[in-house]
Amino acid sequence: MQLETIPRVVYGSTSFVSVGGTHSSSPIIVEALSKTYKVTDREGGFGAAVKSFFKRTFKEVHAVQQVSFQIGQGEVVGFLGPNGAGKTTTLKMLSGLLYPTSGSARVLGYTPWERQPGYLRSMTLVMGQRNRLAWDVPAADSFLLNKAIYRISDADYAQTYRELDELLELGPISRKPVRNLSLGERMKCELAASLLHRPKVLFLDEPTIGLDVSAQTRIRAFLKEYNRRTGATIILTSHYMADVVALCERVIIIHHGRLKYDGALSDLSRRIAPYKIIAVHLGGCDDCALDAYGTVLPGEDESGRKRIQAPADQAPAITARLLAEQPVQDLTIEDPPIEDVIERAFNE
């Protein structure tokens, strides 16, 4: 079931204003959630280190500030922001790992950080860089441990496993020791282990990090199908634009802990980054005048190609001109990196 009212986008320097009334049916309701860390603060150098040993000075880091949003049942929302924006901190509060400094959150009617068993049994947190499976044995053995911890009945377990197996093709990989799996195979097993108890809410923190393109595609396809079949609500963070494009109609952007954008993804790229990156390699012409085609970005990409930034609607025409007028050996058209889009959003 999709949320009928898509929240109105309020975009700008002020934070999001909740509109459309309170959906009592919304599984995730976050209000003015804030988290402040106290960290030791000192300058670099030996002297400062000694001084800090005797007199410690603290600095308050506002990791998350006054963040509010609601997410409807079955929505898949992309949670975006540069490193250190507060994404993971927010996900940790929503999953119950961290207590907020102030504000409130209700997920499935529970206050997450009370960590009531009923809550823990109906949600899951997957962190792409963390490992929950026992290293030395096949994943299937870790699955059985989760079956006991989550009190999954034999019948439910058999059914859920069958479904996950069908979607993720676990068969051959769940019988190999986890340490012998590729990163992509391991992620499939991590996801399966996290979903055996059929959570209604999924918090996914960079589930495709470090995976090759085909593994990313498979994980993406799985999440899409899983969401379609089960109607689970998903919040996902990723640094890969393709993940977000494939899965999320709605995105929430935070930067420096503040909510900067909450709305449709299509609006975001149109409004904030309406351009493409054309990467070209020209044969025997190192200093051809590329300025005529668009803004030439400084430096080269990892394959040694020049990059031209061009308005999205003109990219096809510019590419055609390039191919006609220049000795092009290699050319690709890419979306701007998600970090750039987001970075742009904040600088506006």
Added chain:
Amino acid sequence: MNILRIVGAFIKLNVQIALAYRSEALVQILLNLMWLGWELTSLAIIFSNTTELGGWGPAELIALLGVWRLVNTLMSIIVWPNTEKFNQGLRDGSLDYTFLQPANSQFLVSVSRIELWRLPDFIIALALILVGLAHSGRITSALNIISFLALMVSGFAVLYSLWIVMISITFWFTKFDNNVTILAALLDAGRFPAQVYPFWLRLLITFVIPIAVATTVPLQALRGDLAWWEIVGFLALGAASVLISSRLWKAGVRRYSGASA
């Protein structure tokens, strides 16, 4: 009961892990026999110079060695491997998953690793206790045996609680990686009866880092050396330490979650 089902699942998982490392079994058994040889040799050297040590004869010290080994075996099966898992989880963040599972977190960190290849050590430990007692010439009553068993359980509960305290402290001082080194080092002191140590050290290993509570004390009960109120006192100490340590664990978890400043 669900707790038993979880323990069962952990045991199954650890059997699989143990079976994945078969050569480990042989190494463990050989190492263990080597240590046993060394321990018995040092006892033989001591008793070639004297007939008793702090009021304990050679046979009784063999029994004490057995009790001490029993405690060490429990530590090697449960405590040390879970310490390693805990410290690693704290470093790489996988401990986060433990706190999000619908089961008591202290229980989960206590039983998630079980070093099954150390189980044969139990046989050696029990053999030492029985041989030592048989040769000591002391007749023990059924009541003494029951107090011995109860004090073994409560003595181990004290050591386990001490371990919980030490790993809980890690939540406040994240760089405290060698959190259990003191415990491991002082455990070694339990090989000899508390009575051989100077008074201050005896206090330390009975009450501060109570190794003797799990080694000398149960054996004293078995010899019938303890008054009933002493037995009750030590049992109460065991219960109290479990309660206090689990509160400290909860406070540590709240600290980890950023609930306290």
